[in-house]
Amino acid sequence: MGVSVIFRLYTTSDTWVKPPRLQRIDLLVRSGGGCGWNNVGGGGGAAVQCLRLAAALLPDTASVVVGAGGVNGAGGSPSSFADLIWVPGGGGASTGGAGAMIAGMRGGDGGAAGKPGTTVSSGKVRLLSGGGGGAGSGSTGGGSGRVPANTTRPPFWEWCQSGGGGNAGLVGGFPCGGGGANAAGASGAITLIEYIADPPAPHSFTLLTGRNSIANGDTAYR
Structure with missing residues (x-):
């Protein structure tokens, strides 16, 4: 039996409905960046x-x-x-501008006055990470x-890369980059990949017994 793959990208809030014959999903959840x-x-x-979240673990909606x-x-x-995954947003500068902390990939901290935002990474061999921290005044994100600072929608942002923090006075890079001093943070995004079993092929047969033929779902008796 084959499997069909459906890619769903959410940049605004919505409702997901579990499709028939769903086997599992892959899920990426990113939160909003804080404002400088x-x-x-x-x-x-x-x-x-x-x-590989199994379908049995997921609600119908x-x-x-x-x-x-x-x-x-x-x-x-x-x-x-x-109620399966909740990811906090990046901190606003009015409360210190800390990067969002989670048991996953954290966001970068916003820079203090004259200081750059923090760069975050998940390691040398992985592209995906949280959003970069926004710049302090007169500096870079x-x-x-x-993904470098001040970059929005980097290549493969839908699944593999997040936005850089904004330079001073510039909004955070989408998705989830922190805003530079005096600029808004970028919104988050949710990516969901469905793996759906293909429907079984219809059965069609003809059984010949002497002069009688039985086909397409009729019952044969011997």
Whole structure:
């Protein structure tokens, strides 16, 4: 039996409905980046990636909540999928601009006045990470993995890379980068990949017994 793969990308909140014959999903949840304020950068949003979630563990419908980027010095909003995964947003500069912390891939811290945002990485062999931290006044944002500062929608952002932190006065890179000083954070995103078993092929047969023929679901008696 074959398997069909369906890729779903959410940049705004929605409702997911479990399809028939679903076997499993892969899921990537990223939260909103925090807003920079005065001379301090906002914290980057975090990322959580879950692979091979069995269909039996999933509800028939699930709320998909995509966190918005922070504004007016506030933190970014959390992102979540049903009650299975919840990812906090990056901190706003008005409360220090800390990168979002999670048991996954954290966001970079926003820079203090005159200081760059923090670059975050998941290691040399992995592209995906949380959003970079926003820049403090007069400085540059932090990167996300191999994505440089002030970069939005990097290659393969849908699954493999997140946005860099914004330079001073510039918004955070989408998805989930922290905003530079006096600039908004980027919103998060949720990516869901469904693995659906193909329907079985219809059975069609003809059974010949003497002069009688039985076909397409009739019952044969011997």
